[in-house]
Amino acid sequence: MAPPRTTAAEREREAREAAVRRRGLSARVGTVGVVLLFLGGIGTILSPENVATMIGVIVVGIVLVLAALLLISDAVRDVKALTKNL
Numbered sequence: 001m002a003p004p005r006t007t008a009a010e011r012e013r014e015a016r017e018a019a020v021r022r023r024g025l026s027a028r029v030g031t032v033g034v035v036l037l038f039l040g041g042i043g044t045i046l047s048p049e050n051v052a053t054m055i056g057v058i059v060v061g062i063v064l065v066l067a068a069l070l071l072i073s074d075a076v077r078d079v080k081a082l083t084k085n086l
Contacts, residue, residue: 025071029064030069033060033067035061037058041054044058
């Protein structure tokens with residue numbers, strides 16, 4: 001069975017909703033990344049004997065922040081493509 005055809009307005013609404021979901025995911029991932037960065041820094045100060053572990057936590061935080069930025073750049077690109085057609 002073929003899927004029902006969607007109108008341009010429905011496709012635009014779905015694209016906008018996907019962009020909003022992606023921004024929310026980006027915000028959550030970025031928040032976790034920033035929290036890990038700060039916890040790693042505080043852990044390094046408070047517990048200098050566990051520096052290697054804390055550096056690992058900091059690296060994971062940096063990776064999560066970069067992933068959040070990549071997610072939001074895709075969402076921005078999608079919204080720009082939608083508004084270009086208007």
